[in-house]
Amino acid sequence: MTDSEKKLKLTVNGKEVESAPGEMLIAAAEKAGVLIPRFCYHPRLEPVGVCRMCLVEVKGPRGFTLQPACYIAVADGMEVVTDSDKAKKAQDGVLEFLLANHPLDCPVCDKGGECPLQDQTLTFGPSESRFVEEKRHFEKPIAISKLVYLDRERCIQCDRCTRFAADIAGEALIDFEGRGGELHIATFPDKPFASYFSGNTAQICPVGALTTTPYRFKARPWDLEQVESTCVSCAVGCQMVVQSSENEIVRYLGIDSEAVNQSWLCDKGRFGFESVSSAERIPSPYFNEASGMVETGWSQALDKIAKALKSAEPESVAVIGGSHMANEDIYTWVKLAKGVIGTDSVDAQLDDGLDPKIVALSDRATIQEATQAKLLILMAGDLREELPILFLRIRSAAKKAGLKILEISLSETSLSEEAEVSLRYFPGHAEELVNGLFGAEIDPQLFAGDLQAARALVSSVDPASVVVVGGRENLADSSLDPERAIAKLLDTLVGSKFLSGLRRGNVNGAIDLGMVPGFVPGRSQLQAGNEALRAKWKTLPRKAGRNSKEILESALKGEIKVLFLLGADLISDFSDSALAEKALSNIPMVVGIDTLTNRTTSHCSVVLPATAFAERHGSTTNIEGRVSTLGKKLVGFSLSRPEWMIAVELAAYMGEDLGFENLHDIWGEIQEVSQLHRGLSIAALGAPGAKEGIVVPLSASKVQISTRRVLDPIATPGITSVGVSGPPSSSAALPGEGDPVLSESTYSPQRSKLLELLAQNDRAKAGPEADNFALVVSKRLYDHGVEVMSAKHLSELVAPSKGRVSPKGWGQIGLNGSGLTRLQGNGASVELELVVDPSLLDGVVKVEFDGALGEVSKLFGVDNSTSRVKMEKV
Amino acid sequence: MPLPPLKIVSARANDPKNVTLEGYLANGGYQGLKRAVLEMNPEDVRDQVMQASLLGRGGAGFEAGRKWSMLKKSDIRYLVINGDESEPATFKDHMLVESDPHQLVEGALIAGYAIGAARVFIFLRGEFALGFERVQNAINEAYDYGAIGRDIFGSKFSIDLVLHPGAGAYICGEETSLLESLEGKRGFPRIKPPYFPAVIGLYGKPTIVNNVETVANLPWIVKNGASSFTDLGAGRSRGTRMFALSGQVNRPGTYELEMAKNTFRDIIFDPEFGGGLRPGRSLKAIIPGGVSAPWLGPDQLDVVLGQDEVAAVGSMLGSGSIIVMDDSTCMVKAAWRISKFFARESCGQCTPCREGGSWIEKVMNRIESGAGREEDLDLLMDLCDNIVPGVSWPPQQTTICVLGPSIPSSVAVSIKMFRDEYLTHIKEGGCPYD
């Protein structure tokens, strides 16, 4: 059946409206310009039809009756009247009922000014209340978590927050309590609403019943200025609105991007804005001298760095970091390092990712493709901890559309419950397990899970309809084993696609633009040569460079003279903090470019202040390769500058001209040198229909021209959302201002057998040993990283790192009641609390990474193929 | 004069031994079930029930046979017996479960056989502790007797039956709310469509929900045949009906009467039944069929106790309850108490019921306690109108279930019938009956 055949027609207020089967009347009417009043209806939630505000007259066998428009599916020939006296009376009646017990505290309510109840009352409501009785009273407000306040008197029992918590986030930590007039929202005593997604409930609350702590009493809606942007707290690329008041960010709100975040944000993304105004911001350039910090000017600082660069061999210059930067910064720094200085030792990853070849040279999937795959294979860290909104998308697809998932992991994750089959492996044996999946014999002692079922699952689907999400689950192990396992999956399942599970903000853009060793912009390998690049770049590195781990190891040998750290807090974030600290002390010139002082800035010779998120324009790239824009809302803090500008000026001090005066110049050159980005003009990116970003490489089948719509007009007034309306008929143009040119890219991945591109894994692969445990270190959302710790309210959510062992392991250590345990490894000793996790294999201990605390990272060295720790009860 | 009562469901109610298997068997128990599973095909049982024109005895009065025929085809389907009797002044199921628990079990099993239920649940009102003990005991005995479980009575038919306790919420008498409760949730009614239990019921599977008294008729119908059942009653109302008579009569109680053969006057005044009012009292109003029904006045005493007959005068036979109020009763107070009941028992989902119900109760309370204003009567009528457009009967709905539309009934009808009494409260600043 074609789309046009599926259309059906109904009349709303005498006007003919087209709709499709399954659509709810409220949505069909809205498209036709009839906004039926509503409170409980939210297009991203299952309808419940409880507020009864959307009662309209629908003609049935017994004539017109009042029906809830949010719960009635359209039917061909349906006759609907939304503005009759009877419908109006019913709607007015509901509104009056809702107001009966609602407090008159609008002047002190955060929602005041953007409150659907207030707005609808002003538009339709009575001027005076007929309710002369005593209103209901509840204790208020109640902090149901460190981020969300609940005011039960304002609540209109619309069930939005509870539906979100139970159905979307899968954490029914808030629920209704009581009955009838006493029905109210509650958390269980001593079990707060500790969800990574709690802020969404405040965004969708149609009254001021749920408000967020960081925004509380901060601003009035009419004073807010806003700009659309892309969240970079992880690499999902959620679309959002940045709202500020008096040059201070006060709130982020999720935009409904059909392709990406579908209106949701995680709390780390939503509340991370507090770090922008953190007291830890670096105000001006400074030198770290023996006497201490010495503030300096930009010219002195850049001059000093330029001099150091001039006297250094290209190979002795290295760049680490940059995964948080905008695409334009990344390209400019890559050009400076590889195209001017001539070093390939540039690495945006901190030994916590994957070999860039996997990301750059595989066929890539979009999030939508992943959620619609016949089979999704997960071989990444816990997505709820690393890419929270991707977790929500996959969970929803599994719950609602029956997405089949095969999980290959070291322990249970938040998606294990949704997986058809979960396979577990002993650290270091991922490749072996994947070989086993394709028929090889494997040692049953090193694995758990139903391998037969997994084999049947994989062979039941067309390999070309499989998507593999690949990431890095274990920081304490060499990345080679999981890399080879992912490569094996992609190679064997011919036609399968890869969705990057790399979590750092713009790390995928960094790989796309060559900010990794061995690559140049455009997912192109260095040795491949590139004519377009040679025309624009002065030079190209002569030797293949080092990755961040190798850079630090070379530094120990005195081979690194100048190291740039682009937003890289090595001592906190590099998995082997001891190596990082030693290496830094052995480099004559360490240049730290950052927004916040951190544990690494004190080890830098020169520190330069960078502008933060929302203080600059630009673009970023998400896990899909989707390029979307960053909005600027604030004046840059103090003397800070955007990173691209720092590179341009540094080049100037070296006597070189990078050729860029603004972001347009940079983007223009990216398009010229990168086949991958060809055709994606900056005007196209800025077009209204492209606000959710455009996936590179451009192809007519993937580019989706979207229409802007207001998703939830009552709770987020004025924030338009992006809804997909299908692929464009031609790839020629996007609607919008300017002259957007969007031509199809000629890029095609240099796909060969990925496995052949990776090193052989000839390291010893030991299994469980009697006297020690194999160490697994995994990321979690709220670690002690500087990003979280500098955001006041998020920092309060950071808990000490915990460890997990199998029940047998618990017994082996002799734990009983308390899990306090001393872990010894790599010459260090750390004490932490262990809990029992039956999903872990015996002989394994899984520990949460603790970022800036830097305790956990002492336990392992990056050269260990499988890190081992001894454990004893404290 | 009423006809001599022929009893079907309460025939053994006065035999104390009947609560045990032994007593029940001595009274001819389990013959219906045996006949059904050993001699009849399921469709034959369904045909019998269809022919018997057995109207549902829960309150809505929907024909049981037709209800069964609407069950969606599915490998898994469930039968749930609604024993959550909570309608004010309705106590016939209370009597049936306590006095004849095996009859309920047998009836439930016959229904389970007829519709091919994968499992039968009896949802019994939590407050019926004694009834729960008796039904549980009956179930235990029935398992031992071979009437429940694998290959019952040596037939090839196997079935399990589970007795499930409610926990105190009127709304769970509403069938979709009952299913939610049975699933371990709050008793929030589901929206129809699409949640017609026969299509999407328990655990999302097609489900039949039948009232206790409805299935209690089945052993007799199967044993005696549908035609014996239709010999009783008149019109659409066939067989007998349990009536629960309460209030200001001399002999309140449950009375099983042939359907559509007696009048309100018969049941209230006949010495065999209600035995009339207390000396010197006169009838002021009757609340038939449950507290959501419009009241009737003394001039309607001769209305026949049949489903269509009571509906014809703008009220309903409903759950079979009849509340008698004499001239010593304050109508405002009675209506207030009913509004208080609905305010307390609203599940809270829908705005008009949750907010409207408690608002109306507050205004009613204010009038009864002497702080009423004349404009309150218009206000009340308008609030009623906002819950039930036009304050019509049968009510138009603005809410998911029928609890909301039940709220205005007593308020509106009492204002209509006894406006002066309201005005007296307002003018005198208090209740004239206190």
Next chain:
Amino acid sequence: MSRFTKEMETRAYELLALYPEKRSATIPLCHLAQEQNGYLTEESMVQIADLVGTTPAEVLGAASFYDMLHTEPVGKYVVGVCTNIACLLQGGEELLGHAEEKLGIATGATTDDGMFTLEDMECIAHCDHAPALQVNYRFFGPLTNDGFDTLVDDLSAGKLESEVPPHGTLSRVQRKHPIAVPLEEIVRHRRDSDAKEGERLAAKAAAEAKEGSN
């Protein structure tokens, strides 16, 4: 400790096994917890959530909906006086007022000695015995004020312990039989018998059609 004792835990698992979906056991388990502890403690609700596979908030959300489930301690005897319409007409309100006086507590409160909690109940379906009440859901009525006093005195003196178990014991009769036939087996059987029924109905329809045409 208010978690289920070993014996109660066994009963909890028996209850869980009665339902195709575990969550259905929520309310029966809440009753069971009340039988053990007199009321529904937080610890019980956490354990029940664990047993039925929901969150504690969902157990509280469900439990708080129902009048019989108490999340605060109640007396050994919960006295519920019906004041709904049928009892109201026969003096239910006055009886409740008298009960408050006799017990020395307001409706909703518990006596200091933890013996009695007084509740104002909606219709308890004992209307032919109005004014009626329940003590731990066992029926009494019709009651005069004197009758009420005697009842309370008897309860206090322990004279009614065989009739009225302590609060929370819904049923002194327990289910004896586990589920006899697994649901999957029943479903297979129903599929077969549905097919046979289909054949019978088709044959019957064919026969009727034949008869009609003859």
